Amino acid sequence: MSKHDVVVVGGGISGLTFAFEAARAGRSVLVLERAPQPGGCLSTHRMEGGYWFELGAHTCYNSYVGFTELIEGCGLRAEVQQRAKTHLRFLDGDRLVPGSNLGVLLRLFSWPEAAFSLPRMIGAKKDGKTVEEFYGRIVGKRNYAKVLGPMLSAVPSQSADAFPAGMLFKMRDTRRKDFPRSFTLRGGLQSMTDTLARQPGIEVAAGRTAVSLEASGSAWMVVTDDGERHEAAVVAVATPPSASSAVLGGAAPELAAQVSRVRDTVVETLAFAVRASKVKIPVSMFLVPRQDVFHSAVTRDSVPDPEWRSFAFHFKPGPSQDERVARVTRLLGLGKTDLEDLVEKRTVLPSPALGHERIVGEIDRLSAGRRLCVLGNWFAGLSIEDCVDRSRSEWARVAAAV
Ligand SMILES: Cc1cc2nc3c(=O)[nH]c(=O)nc-3n(C[C@H](O)[C@H](O)[C@H](O)COP(=O)(O)OP(=O)(O)OC[C@H]3O[C@@H](n4cnc5c(N)ncnc54)[C@H](O)[C@@H]3O)c2cc1C
Structure with missing residues (x-):
């Protein structure tokens, strides 16, 4: 059995922001992450030779005040990299619609x-x-x-x-004029979660799935799929809604019932790099199909590289890997062997619907007075900054109790 002041379930930006605030305040923190490495939707694939591309989030704005403070707080200010202006393009089948x-x-x-x-x-x-x-x-x-x-x-x-x-879309009042309007980090956005995970006071147990939560006297006990038990005074659950409600069910059934009212969905990402000389499609950072088997494609043209270009296609669930590869090679006019470092990722994303504010209100009412926090990208909005806001305000709520 392990014993910490705080256990966080989920090592995405929500969980790691909470862990960072708790560790910075001198608490011992254990982060349980199901995947082999933390990051969640901050997911950067790094190739030999240093070229990288994103499978998930790609853009931060200088209106992300909380996130910029976090960048400074963990010493990554010098890594901020301005992104080139976005070129949004539409696709009609395999044809790029003129204009951007x-x-x-x-x-x-x-x-x-x-x-x-x-x-x-x-x-x-x-x-x-x-x-x-x-x-x-x-x-x-x-x-x-x-x-x-x-x-x-x-x-x-x-x-x-x-x-x-x-x-x-959320209009934020404040912009950090000392940050580029739109930016990423040198080495990709996962550098942020990698760095947070290495902060003193934070221990990350990757490859561990939290399966249940139990009340243990005045503390909580999180049980993982390997049968281990992790005790803490404060527990924060920072996973997609379906996973959070499953974990919370045993010790906090009313809270779990509210969380389970938030639906989630799956996006299947297929990403790869291609030698720049082979790609004919012009610089187009964000491709929007008008009707297709994928929702969008994001390229790394915003941080150009002389040798490589890369694409992340975010597919609707359904097509097999072969079908997905066939779709992207036809669209880009490439052969299968042109796709280098082909990687796939399955992401669970929240799908908020009307009435969402009432659910969030109920979650907050049921959490009040308890050392139990529900975090994630589905409270006020879906962006990185919304995750940071939620995690910081929840840490402020429970900090005095541990
Ligand atoms: C393709 C894509 C592009 C995006 N682009 C942008 C962008 O450009 N700018 C922006 O601001 N936002 C963007 N977003 C949104 C933003 O990245 C996410 O909202 C945010 O990163 C979510 O962070 P999170 O920590 O709340 O959740 P997640 O990142 O989903 O993290 C949850 C973590 O919990 C883990 N987990 C799940 N179940 C368990 C369990 N039972 N036990 C232990 N661990 C578990 C998961 O493995 C995961 O690592 C994008 C999202 C996607 C998917």
Whole structure:
């Protein structure tokens, strides 16, 4: 049996932010992570020779104030790397639609429909509306179905139609002018979670799946799939909703019941590098298909390299690996042997729906007064910064109790 002040379940940015705050405050922390290494959606594949590419998150903004403070707090400020301006492109089957960013949206929109709908933007409120209802009303139903909907679904790598409209894009008031507007880290974003995991006071047990939580006197006991028991005064659960509700079920069934009301979904990522000389597709950092077996593709063209380019295709569940490879090679005009360092990753992502705020309110009500925290990318929003915000505010809530 192990004994720590704090046990964190899940070693993504949510769990590791909580661990970092607790360790910085002098507490001993154990992080239990199911995968062979921590990081979760911060997932950087590194090739021999130093080239890297992302399978998950790729972009941070200088409005991510909490995240920038974390970067400074763990000594990574010098690693911040500005990203080149984004080129968002649309795909029609295998054809790249001419134009990028706003230009391509303007090209694809039906303007009679937009002209009729756009005045509805004045005073439009997101409260109580889904993404489809809110944006469909502003640009028109057909424009939404053919252009804006696919683009909005490309962002969270799943259909965003049923999301609460307020959760998708969040305007943040403050920007750190001393950070680039859009940035990554030299060596990729997983450098952040790698560094957090190495901080003094934090022990990471990778390859360990938490299966249950028990009350143990005034403490908690987390049980892992190898039968080990891990005792702590504070437990934070920072996994996708389905995994969190399974872990919480035994000791906190009411909390687990609320968490289980948040649905999640799977995205299957296929990523690879290609010799730059072989790729014909122009610089296009974010590819949005209008109707396809994948939600989006992200390239590393934002941090150019003379020798390599790379692509991460975020697929809907269903196609086999062979079918996925066939799809991307046809699209890019490449052979299978051109794809180097082919890697795959299965990610579970939350799918919030209308009424989400009430569920979060109930989770917070049931957690109040307990040394039990539920963290993740599904409280106020889905970005890295939303994870950091949630973890820091939950640590502040329980810090005095341990
Ligand atoms: C393809 C993609 C692109 C993205 N792009 C961006 C972007 O550019 N900018 C941005 O701000 N955000 C982006 N995001 C969102 C952001 O990366 C995530 O919201 C965030 O990283 C989630 O962190 P998390 O710690 O809450 O969850 P996760 O990263 O999902 O971490 C949860 C961890 O818990 C582990 N786990 C699960 N069950 C158990 C268990 N029972 N026991 C132990 N461990 C368990 C998992 O293995 C995982 O490591 C992107 C997400 C994806 C998937």
